[in-house]
Each structure stands twice: as structure tokens, then as C-alpha cells.
Amino acid sequence: MVMTSSRKPDVFAAISHRGRRQMLDLLNQDESSVSVIAAHFDMCRPAVSQHLRVLRDAGLVTERRYGRERRYRLVPEQLSPVRDWLAPYERFWDDHLQRLQNHLSRGGKK
Amino acid sequence: MSQSIRKEILIPQPREQVWQAITTRAALAEWMYPNDFEARVGHRFTFQVPPNPKVGFEGLMVRCEVLECQPPTRLAFSWSVGGPVVNTRVSFRLETEGKGTRLHFEHSGFDLSQPHSEQAIHGARFGWAKMLEQLQVLVTGPGTDLD
Numbered sequence: 307m308v309m310t311s312s313r314k315p316d317v318f319a320a321i322s323h324r325g326r327r328q329m330l331d332l333l334n335q336d337e338s339s340v341s342v343i344a345a346h347f348d349m350c351r352p353a354v355s356q357h358l359r360v361l362r363d364a365g366l367v368t369e370r371r372y373g374r375e376r377r378y379r380l381v382p383e384q385l386s387p388v389r390d391w392l393a394p395y396e397r398f399w400d401d402h403l404q405r406l407q408n409h410l411s412r413g414g415k416k
Numbered sequence: 417m418s419q420s421i422r423k424e425i426l427i428p429q430p431r432e433q434v435w436q437a438i439t440t441r442a443a444l445a446e447w448m449y450p451n452d453f454e455a456r457v458g459h460r461f462t463f464q465v466p467p468n469p470k471v472g473f474e475g476l477m478v479r480c481e482v483l484e485c486q487p488p489t490r491l492a493f494s495w496s497v498g499g500p501v502v503n504t505r506v507s508f509r510l511e512t513e514g515k516g517t518r519l520h521f522e523h524s525g526f527d528l529s530q531p532h533s534e535q536a537i538h539g540a541r542f543g544w545a546k547m548l549e550q551l552q553v554l555v556t557g558p559g560t561d562l563d
Contacts, residue, residue: 321419327419388419392419392421392526395421395523396421399421399423399521399523400423402447402448403423403425403519403521405446405447405448406427406437406438406447407425407427408447409437409443409446409447410427410428410429410433410434410437411428411429
């Protein structure tokens with residue numbers, strides 16, 4: 307069964323699972339139904355639904371009903387805490403790759 | 417997904433020259449940090465990020481291991497500092513483009529899966545932000561020659 311947590315749903319926890327990250331990648335391309343998503347995974351449909359629920363609770367996807375079908379859509383803005391978390395590293399590498407280019411433009415010599 | 421950092425840059429120098437710059441100690445010391453790198457899969461090495469008392473930075477050691485080395489196209493090494501940044505992967509792929517080189521850079525494998533409370537995440541985030549802010553000062557401070 308799903309563990310119900312007293313903690314606030316957390317984006318980091320939601321994307322800590324590899325399958326869920328792959329689901330987000332899929333949904334990044336297009337809105338999809340559970341069955342379309344499930345076709346990409348080696349797990350039963352209820353398990354897929356459960357993972358989608360975790361993503362929904364974290365606000366990473368929204369769910370809409372079309373008749374008997376539920377479709378999921380990515381909410382990319384919700385990933386911003388992850389981007390923020392990586393931002394310092396992003397700047398770190400921007401700087402260092404710039405230094406690499408400076409080093410090369412000096413002919414590789416000081 | 418957004419758990420990795422990707423950069424792509426076009427460098428005017430030929431691929432062999434770029435390869436030298438990313439696989440020799442002296443060059444790495446210049447644009448990265450002092451190190452004991454060797455271009456050999458399985459070689460373990462460190463980058464020593466020097467302390468800078470002016471900004472209250474105590475220095476840092478990055479532990480690495482060469483994972484892939486195919487001259488002059490592919491280099492990858494692990495990058496471990498601690499916390500969620502253990503066994504992350506830094507990779508370089510070089511492609512000849514005209515007279516220059518296209519460099520594909522990626523830093524991936526940040527571990528967000530450790531069971532951590534929100535505090536721990538925010539703590540790590542703060543710690544990193546602080547450390548990197550200090551690195552930023554080191555990088556852009558006087559004595560360097562950013563264009």
C-alpha cells in the first residue's frame with residue numbers, strides 16, 4: 307500500500323524514483339492516459355497509477371477525466387525547486403568552461 | 417530531466433588541443449584546480465579547491481575516478497564531494513566542427529533519492545549555494561582573467 311506521509315508532498319521525493327522520472331519525461335512530450343503511459347513500463351497498471359498519484363500530489367502533473375479515461379499532463383513550473391537546487395552548480399560549470407576557453411585561446415599556455 | 421546539467425559550446429581550437437586541455441594535469445590545474453589526474457580508466461584522483469580565508473572558505477577536496485577515456489573524443493569521471501553529490505558523473509564529448517570543436521558537457525547523477533527530510537534538502541541546498549557562492553568569488557576574483 308502507499309505510505310501516507312504527514313510531511314508536505316515534496317518535489318524531490320516525487321522525482322527520487324527512476325520510473326517516475328521516466329514518466330515525467332514521457333509527459334514532457336505530450337499529455338497521456340494511464341494506459342499509454344503503462345505501455346512504456348514493465349509494471350502493472352495499478353502500480354503506474356500509484357506513481358502518477360505521487361506525482362500529482364507533488365503538483366508535478368495534473369489529472370483530467372475524459373469519459374472513462376484519465377489523462378495526465380506535466381506542470382513543468384513545479385520542477386523549479388530542482389532547478390534552483392542545481393543553479394549554483396550550473397554557474398560553477400559556466401565559469402569553469404569559460405576558463406577552459408580562455409586557457410585555449412591563450413594557446414594552452416599561461 | 418532537469419537533474420543534470422548540460423552545456424554545449426563551440427570552441428575555435430581543434431579537437432586535439434581541447435583534448436589536451438581536459439586531460440593534462442597542468443591544463444586542468446589552470447582552468448579547474450590542482451589535481452593528480454591521469455588519462456586512464458580506473459585512475460582515482462582529486463581536485464584540491466584551495467581555501468580562501470578572505471571569503472571564509474575552508475577549501476574542499478573533490479574525489480574523482482576516470483570512468484571513460486577515448487582520445488580524443490570522450491572523457492568521463494566521477495565527482496564526489498558529499499551529501500547528494502556522491503558518484504555524480506562529469507563527462508565531455510568532443511566533436512570536430514569545421515576547424516573547431518563542439519564540446520558537449522554533462523554533469524549528471526545528483527542523488528535526490530536519499531531519504532531526507534525537507535530540512536536536509538534545504539540544508540544541503542543552502543550549504544551548496546554558500547559553497548558555490550564562495551567558489552564564484554574565487555573564480556571571478558582579482559588575478560583571474562575572465563574576458
